[in-house]
Amino acid sequence: SGGRHLLNQEWNIHGVDPRLAARTFWTQVSKGIRGIYCFMYQEGTHHDSYPKWALLRGDLSPKEKMGAFADAAHEVHRLEPLLTSAEVVHPVKPVALYYSRLDLSVAQPHLSLWAEGADSPFRVYEALRGLGYAVRWITPRQIVAGELAQVGAVVMVDCQYVPAEAAARLEAWVRDGGVVIGDRWPGAWNEYGQPQETLARVFGVAAAEQPKPEGGA
Numbered sequence: 064s065g066g067r068h069l070l071n072q073e074w075n076i077h078g079v080d081p082r083l084a085a086r087t088f089w090t091q092v093s094k095g096i097r098g099i100y101c102f103m104y105q106e107g108t109h110h111d112s113y114p115k116w117a118l119l120r121g122d123l124s125p126k127e128k129m130g131a132f133a134d135a136a137h138e139v140h141r142l143e144p145l146l147t148s149a150e151v152v153h154p155v156k157p158v159a160l161y162y163s164r165l166d167l168s169v170a171q172p173h174l175s176l177w178a179e180g181a182d183s184p185f186r187v188y189e190a191l192r193g194l195g196y197a198v199r200w201i202t203p204r205q206i207v208a209g210e211l212a213q214v215g216a217v218v219m220v221d222c223q224y225v226p227a228e229a230a231a232r233l234e235a236w237v238r239d240g241g242v243v244i245g246d247r248w249p250g251a252w253n254e255y256g257q258p259q260e261t262l263a264r265v266f267g268v269a270a271a272e273q274p275k276p277e278g279g280a
Contacts, residue, residue: 081131088135092146156215157197160184165203165224165254184220191218203229216242225250230261237265 078084118129139146162184191198201210201217206229211217217233219225222245225233230250237243243265250262 079126079128081127084128085131085135088132088139092139153197155197156213157199158191159199159201159211159214159217160188160191161217161219161222161225161249162200162202163222163224163226165226187218187220206232211236211241216244219243219245219249221247222249223247224252224254224256225259225262226254227259227261230259234261234265 078087118126118132120126188198199214201214203226207226211232217236230253233241233243233250243249243262245262245266248263248268249266250259253259
């Protein structure tokens with residue numbers, strides 16, 4: 064979040080498993096969240112489709128998920144004196160997922176967390192988390208600002224448009240021992256849609272013909 068406080072108004076309302084509810088709650092607490100507004104407490108029974116996701120059934124009786132939230136919230140309050148002043152410390156540097164609005168706007172926008180294909184940064188984020196890695200996001204601006212020093216690896220999922228300066232920083236970082244994992248052809252074009260070879264040298268790929276952006280002339 065770049066040092067900004069996290070605010071999440073809608074979370075886990077589409078899950079029905081109380082274990083997932085509790086895990087989601089604790090995950091967000093561990094990321095530094097300070098408050099959660101569960102609007103489904105109030106609105107969960109006021110629409111025909113809501114009770115199947117909500118914390119209450121149609122007859123207003125509580126679901127197990129509500130109990131999981133309540134138990135987790137109680138324990139969080141007990142630990143607040145410790146959590147408030149705590150800082151996250153990882154045994155190893157986290158894996159960073161490259162994130163750029165440029166790719167999301169020029170290529171195929173990622174519309175939701177659950178309606179995407181396997182080749183989505185959100186899916187890869189969950190896969191890496193499930194394997195036990197600490198995962199964060201890193202943007203081109205953060206790369207240029209020197210934040211590659213804070214991560215152990217960078218994963219580039221369907222990142223075809225990488226700003227030239229960020230691509231140069233990534234290439235230099237790999238030469239110094241950094242690890243970049245990518246699919247398709249990361250950084251085939253710069254932020255202006257012009258072909259570039261910076262990351263092609265990193266991944267050892269080359270075009271038989273000059274590449275063109277999708278839909279280009």
